Amino acid sequence: MSIDKSKITVTQFVFTIVCFIESSAVLSSFSVGISGKDSWFTMIMGYLVFLILVFVISQIMRRYPDKTLIEINNEVFGNVLGRIISVFYIWFFVTLTSLNLLDTQVFASISIMTKTPPIVLMATFMVICVWALRNGISVMTRYMTVIGLLAFAITVFAFIIAFQKFHLSNLLPPMQQKPIVYVQASHIVSTIPFGEIIVFLMLTPNVSSSSKKYGRYILIGTLLGVISMLLVAIRDIGVLGETIKYFTVPSLETQRVSSISKIFSRLEVLYTIIFTALMYSKIVVLLYAATAAIAQFFKLKTYKNISLLIAALCIVYTLNLYDSGISHGLSGMLVVPFLWSFIEYILPILTLCVILIKSKFKKEGTENDAVRVNGKRGNLSLGPSLGN
Amino acid sequence: MLFALMASAAICLLDLPSAIRTKEKREITIVSILSALVIILCFLQAFGVNLPKLMTLINEFFMWLGIYYKM
Amino acid sequence: MSAKKITRRLLSVTAVVLIIAVLGGCWDKVELNAISIITGIGVDAIPDNPDLMNVTIQSANVKALSGPASGGGGGDGEAPFIINEEQSKSISEAITQIERRTSRSPFTHHNQIIVVGKDYCKNGIQSVVDTFLREDEMRVETSIVVADGTAREMLSVKTEIEKSASQWIPGMLASLNYNVGKVDVSVLDFASQILKPSGAAVIPLIKVEDTSLQKPMLKEKNAQQQEKKDEGEEKSGEEEKDEKKEAEEEKSEKKNGGEIETKTLSFVGFAVFKGPYFVGEMGVxxxxxxxxxxxxxxxxxxxxxxxxxxxxxxxxxxxxxxxxxxxxxxxxxxxxxxxxxxxxxxxxxxxxxxxxxxxxxxxxxxxxxxxxxxxxxxxxxxxxxxxxxxxxxxxxxxxxxxxxxxxxxxxxxxxxxxxxxxxxxxxxxxxxxxxxxxxxxxxxxx
The missing domain is CATH 3.30.300.210 (Nutrient germinant receptor protein C, domain 3)
Known part of the structure; x- marks a missing residue:
């Protein structure tokens, strides 16, 4: 049973996922710093690995269509173990919210508001997110379609204006690096951002769909998002060439360099605007997931009563995540893929395994019960019919 | 400091009254405890107390375990 | 209207006002009359001191540019730009030091050109490349040229059609790009090229020359000087002193924006680099x-x-x-x-x-x-x-x-x-x- 009774349409759900993935296109420097001009390839590889998670999520949702992740954990693992696992997920949601808030603040500080104190940027951003959150999930996701389409349009426009500086030779030759580079970069991409889709398990009960084909919705949403990501990656590699590995935000540099004569130049402001909108869409979903998860964990009636305090907690947490930006960058490349893999892949796979084992035992148990009750096989007078 | 004060004010004026209005003892208790914890954290941050950098600690733990990609 | 609705409305309005105040960027506001717009940056070697560089900063002289004479030029000979020089270990340090003696903060976002003196290139242009790629305020698409002479001289000249070298050079390069072929090289282009397997790149080589009108006059002056030498006239110590004083006065006049000779800038070839090191030239x-x-x-x-x-x-x-x-x-x-x-x-x-x-x-x-x-x-x-x-x-x-x-x-x-x-x-x-x-x-x- 969802903690928020309001419903969202399938389109809103799909575009929320699109915005969620597109926002990460702009923060590709974790994997781009490793794979350089092969990052388009590692993106595709990462997506293929992610399809495993899509299958797992869709199977879990098929069996528990009206339950959130926290409720599923309690149902599958029992009260004690379920709550322990939920603590991991809650920590994950809160950490993700803070990390994305940190990325937004750092980007804003570098590009447009260099002198504004970070706390002011974070606080005003969170005020908007909490405002949307307190109005419910339908208000939260209302603008996702517009933002998603606008972001895609700007990506295409940016690709066109960068064409003057685009050199196809910068993409050549492909696949000349050591295999470990591709493994590492694909691993990073499969966890950041694709694996983060796990948060949508907190939203799926609110989707008003008769067919409940969540796997399909997630697949469509992520596919649209990855097309956008690939466009951005190919454009950045074609424009920046060998230097792409060295920049902290390659997409921003590409936008700075792109222009149509002197009339349309300095277009990085367009990129900054859409980036802020996309990061809003990501952070509001993460904040909802974190707040709803905590509310369900403590069995509160509504998550809205703790929205502000979770937002404040996220801000304080953001200021105490890493001791420096360099540490953050290194962590994202070297350690976080393993950490996130445990929560995004191993735990859901474990959950699905337990569900399958339990349902198998349940089937056999029900069959045996039917035999014991009637003394004869196949003669069912009590319990549900299992068919002959 | 300003942020800590504003956050505390927002929590006390919006979240706590909403929780109190539900008239559920459990709800009020939990929200109050969480609010108190968050307000304390905000003020600790405001007073410049060196709070532990959680992700850095986790990083170092994983590196100690040897679970990371080598540079 | 109920108290709850009024409270909600008041809170919403307060939140919106706070957000607009902050997101309007007021915190980061920079007034136009508080900034000095840098239009060109030049770097030269210092012969006696290889650890330091001579950084020349050309800023727009807003007073002269907005003067009564349309088309600029300055009716009273005031130059449309201001030159500041500093000797330092890096460009950023030079800009910081220049800040100490100007009434306005240097603003590098509109820098049009980077000029590197040929002598400086011989030790490598690592500092220039790294600064312009790394610093947030510097733009990677800024054009870079090598001065066949000194960057200081190039940025100090007044040019015929445009007001300054920092406007002339990008215009000339754009025109050559359009009419002849790609000649313009940005810092990003240069960096991309030297990172490729060949490791070699070229940068346009620009020279300060006299205008076509000045050339006959200069020829005559040189001929007169040669005549004097041939006649064996020995200059007395006093005459030499007078000449030196005249030359110095002319120099300081130029520095203070007095009447500056109009010169022309020519594209004379390419400076060839292997990595960040200058290895030679390619002429016309x-x-x-x-x-x-x-x-x-x-x-x-x-x-x-x-x-x-x-x-x-x-x-x-x-x-x-x-x-x-x-x-x-x-x-x-x-x-x-x-x-x-x-x-x-x-x-x-x-x-x-x-x-x-x-x-x-x-x-x-x-x-x-x-x-x-x-x-x-x-x-x-x-x-x-x-x-x-x-x-x-x-x-x-x-x-x-x-x-x-x-x-x-x-x-x-x-x-x-x-x-x-x-x-x-x-x-x-x-x-x-x-x-x-x-x-x-x-x-x-x-």
């Missing part, structure tokens, strides 16, 4: 071959000598094909072909009665000439050991396995490479004339 003669080999020619004029006659041809619609391969012995072979159209602009002393023979002769001579230009340029590049044409890059992109074979000795491979050119130029028209009208005077002596 080699430049032509460079443009052909890079496939950068949009249109160009070729002067031909055919026997005792001359012709001038405009080559357009050029299409280039470059194929690179390694033979069994590891020798690099490049097949380069040009297919282009041409139009005759001028033709004197060449028999054009038989149009087919005429065009054949012109085509042959043109092909030979272009081939020679290409070969001369390649020889120069081999001499400098700098593959500025990207043959090694093409080999790496198209045949990475072959490249890995020769990676360790790529410099040697480039030096020993063979270039096979195939030039097919078709003369499409002979201008407005079918034949020359001056035929009967060709053999006249006058």
């Amino acid at each position: 003669a080699e430049m032509k071959g460079y443009r052909w080999l890079n496939g950068d020619v949009t249109s160009t004029r070729v002067s031909l000598s055919v026997g005792s006659g001359t012709a001038n041809v405009n080559v357009t619609n050029a299409k280039f094909k470059k194929k690179v391969r390694l033979d069994e012995s590891g020798k690099l072979i490049a097949d380069f072909s040009i297919i282009a159209d041409a139009a005759v602009l001028e033709s004197i002393g060449i028999d054009d009665t038989d149009i087919k023979r005429y065009t054949k002769v012109l085509t042959e001579v043109m092909s030979e000439q272009i081939k020679k230009e290409i070969e001369d340029c390649l020889e120069k590049a081999k001499e400098l050991n700098a593959d500025v044409f990207g043959f090694l890059n093409t080999l790496y992109e198209k045949h990475p396995k072959d490249y890995k074979r020769i990676e360790e000795k790529r410099d040697e491979v480039f030096k020993n490479m063979t270039l096979i050119t195939d030039i097919k130029i078709t003369i499409q028209d002979t201008g407005k004339l079918k034949k020359s009208i001056l035929e009967k005077w060709w053999n006249d002596e006058h």
Whole structure:
């Protein structure tokens, strides 16, 4: 049973996922710093690995269509173990919210508001997110379609204006690096951002769909998002060439360099605007997931009563995540893929395994019960019919 | 400091009254405890107390375990 | 209206006002009259001190630019720019030091040009490249040029059409890009090039020259000075002192924005770099071959000598094909072909009665000439050991396995490479004339 009774349409759900993935296109420097001009390839590889998670999520949702992740954990693992696992997920949601808030603040500080104190940027951003959150999930996701389409349009426009500086030779030759580079970069991409889709398990009960084909919705949403990501990656590699590995935000540099004569130049402001909108869409979903998860964990009636305090907690947490930006960058490349893999892949796979084992035992148990009750096989007078 | 004060004010004026209005003892208790914890954290941050950098600690733990990609 | 609704409305309005106040960027506001817009940055070497650099900052002189005389120039001789100089270890440090003696904060977002003195280049331009790629305020697409002289001199001159060198140079490079072929190099372009396998790149070489009006006057002045020397007039100590004082006064006048001589800036070739280190120059003669080999020619004029006659041809619609391969012995072979159209602009002393023979002769001579230009340029590049044409890059992109074979000795491979050119130029028209009208005077002596 969802903690928020309001419903969202399938389109809103799909575009929320699109915005969620597109926002990460702009923060590709974790994997781009490793794979350089092969990052388009590692993106595709990462997506293929992610399809495993899509299958797992869709199977879990098929069996528990009206339950959130926290409720599923309690149902599958029992009260004690379920709550322990939920603590991991809650920590994950809160950490993700803070990390994305940190990325937004750092980007804003570098590009447009260099002198504004970070706390002011974070606080005003969170005020908007909490405002949307307190109005419910339908208000939260209302603008996702517009933002998603606008972001895609700007990506295409940016690709066109960068064409003057685009050199196809910068993409050549492909696949000349050591295999470990591709493994590492694909691993990073499969966890950041694709694996983060796990948060949508907190939203799926609110989707008003008769067919409940969540796997399909997630697949469509992520596919649209990855097309956008690939466009951005190919454009950045074609424009920046060998230097792409060295920049902290390659997409921003590409936008700075792109222009149509002197009339349309300095277009990085367009990129900054859409980036802020996309990061809003990501952070509001993460904040909802974190707040709803905590509310369900403590069995509160509504998550809205703790929205502000979770937002404040996220801000304080953001200021105490890493001791420096360099540490953050290194962590994202070297350690976080393993950490996130445990929560995004191993735990859901474990959950699905337990569900399958339990349902198998349940089937056999029900069959045996039917035999014991009637003394004869196949003669069912009590319990549900299992068919002959 | 300003942020800590504003956050505390927002929590006390919006979240706590909403929780109190539900008239559920459990709800009020939990929200109050969480609010108190968050307000304390905000003020600790405001007073410049060196709070532990959680992700850095986790990083170092994983590196100690040897679970990371080598540079 | 209930109390709850009123409270909610008040809170919403307060939140919106707070958000607008912050997101409007008021915190980061920078008033126009509080900034000094930097339009050009120059870096020179200091002969006695290789650890320091002489950084010249050219800023817009807003007072002079917004003066009563439209079209600028300054009725009272005030320069449209201000020059500040500082000796420091880095550009950022220089800007910080200059801040201490100006009333406005330096604003580098609108910097148009980076000028690097030739002497400074010899020690490598690492500092310039790193600063402009790394610092947030600097833009990576800023054009970079090498001054055949000092950057200080280049940024201090007043130019004829534009108000300053920082406006002239980007305009000139853009015009050359459009009319001739890609000449402009940004910091990003340079960095991308030196990171590629060949590791070589070029930067436009610009020289300060006297204007065409000044040249005869200067010639006369030099002649007078030579006469005096020849007559053996010895200057007395006092006369020498007077002359020195005059020269110094002129210099300080220039520095304080007094009457500055108008000069012109010419594009005289390319400075060739291997990595961040300057290795040599390519002059105007080699430049032509460079443009052909890079496939950068949009249109160009070729002067031909055919026997005792001359012709001038405009080559357009050029299409280039470059194929690179390694033979069994590891020798690099490049097949380069040009297919282009041409139009005759001028033709004197060449028999054009038989149009087919005429065009054949012109085509042959043109092909030979272009081939020679290409070969001369390649020889120069081999001499400098700098593959500025990207043959090694093409080999790496198209045949990475072959490249890995020769990676360790790529410099040697480039030096020993063979270039096979195939030039097919078709003369499409002979201008407005079918034949020359001056035929009967060709053999006249006058």
